Amino acid sequence: MHSVWFGEFMGTLVLVLLGNGVNAGVTLRKSYAADAGWMVIASGWALAVLCGVLVAQAFGSPGANLNPAITLAGAVISGSYSQVLSMWSAQLLGAMAGASLMALHYGPHWKLTPGPADKLGVFCTNGAVRNPIFNILSEALGTAVLVLVAGAIFSHGVSANGPASGLGPWLVASLVWGIGLSLGGTTGYAINPARDLGPRLVHWLLPIPGKGGSNWRYAPIPIVGDLTGAALAGLLLHYAHL
Numbered sequence: 659m660h661s662v663w664f665g666e667f668m669g670t671l672v673l674v675l676l677g678n679g680v681n682a683g684v685t686l687r688k689s690y691a692a693d694a695g696w697m698v699i700a701s702g703w704a705l706a707v708l709c710g711v712l713v714a715q716a717f718g719s720p721g722a723n724l725n726p727a728i729t730l731a732g733a734v735i736s737g738s739y740s741q742v743l744s745m746w747s748a749q750l751l752g753a754m755a756g757a758s759l760m761a762l763h764y765g766p767h768w769k770l771t772p773g774p775a776d777k778l779g780v781f782c783t784n785g786a787v788r789n790p791i792f793n794i795l796s797e798a799l800g801t802a803v804l805v806l807v808a809g810a811i812f813s814h815g816v817s818a819n820g821p822a823s824g825l826g827p828w829l830v831a832s833l834v835w836g837i838g839l840s841l842g843g844t845t846g847y848a849i850n851p852a853r854d855l856g857p858r859l860v861h862w863l864l865p866i867p868g869k870g871g872s873n874w875r876y877a878p879i880p881i882v883g884d885l886t887g888a889a890l891a892g893l894l895l896h897y898a899h900l
Contacts, residue, residue, distance in 0.1 A: 660718040662741070663748045669714025670724045670752030670852060671759070676706035678760045678857055681780045686767035700842060704835030711827040722827070724749060725850040727888035731805040734892030746852070753856025757781055760857075761864055774870025781857035783846035784876050793876075796844040797883025798890070800837050804849050805891035807833050813900035848880035855881065 680702025683691035691698065707724070714722035723729045729745045760780075761768075771777055778784075785793040810816060811829045821829060838847050848854040855877065862872040 662719045662721075663744055665714040665717040665719025666723060666745055666748035667752040667755070668717045669710040669712075669719060669722055670749045670856075671710075671756040672713045673706050673710030673724050674753045674756030674853060674857060675759050676709055676756075677703045677853065678757050678780060679763065680706070682760060682764045682767070685771070685776050685780050686764055687770040687772075688767055689764070696843070697839075700835055700838035703838055704831045707834045708827050708831035711830060715827075724752075724852075726750075726852050727801050727850060727884040728805065728808070730885055731888040731892035731895070734889055735809075735896045737896075749852040750856050753852040754860050757857035757860040758864070761860065761866065768869075769867040772868070774868060777866060777869050778861060778871075778873060779846070781861040782854045782873070782877075783848045783880055784873060785845050785879070786843060788876075790879060793845050793879045794883040794886070796841065797848060797880050798887030800841045800845075800847050801849045801884040801887035802891040803837055803841065804833065805888050806894065809891075809895045809900050815900060845880070849884055851881045851884050 680691075680699055683689050683702075684694045684699055686692065710724050711722040714724060721732070723732065723745060726746045726749055729742055729749070733739045733742050764780075768777060775784075785796075808830055811821060811826065811833070834849075837849060841847060858872050858874075858877055861869060
């Protein structure tokens, strides 16, 4: 059970379990973390990325993408697309598994939370102001920043040998924290198609009390925007030779 595929699956599972978990803790009623606010959500997601990266690396994925957009950007940079679909499948299934465990963990709280939109927001993203063009732009920009700064973190310009051993995941977590605080308020910063689509599918499938619809009209936005931003940033990194 030690492979790139299983590492991506396990890492994305932990990422979504903890990330959606902080959403649930802040949103669901009778949670001790209820109404803790955006700073807690952004911090929780940053730490979720850190934990997911470490788990992915431990289980066999040294690159620890955890994100189809990052995988696509890596393929654009390297010119090799042979592992893209395999990695995407691990990330999507891992996201679904993590969201399912989160839903089980907060089992008694769903029926105590009256708003269907609040319950959906635990699982997946939506535009704070619904405007598809700007929502796609927000997701594309946030994902491009993720790819560009991650590329800079591991570039020769920052350090000839890369970050000190073990420091990379902390820097990437800080990057996600910064994106959440600075750019996340418009769309909830999916910046990861699997992180949005996997939990959205789980919301659609599970018998959550009073859940309402899964807002499939919005679902293409964090896919199209994130993959577009990642591809464009990947092209820049490819030609910049960082």
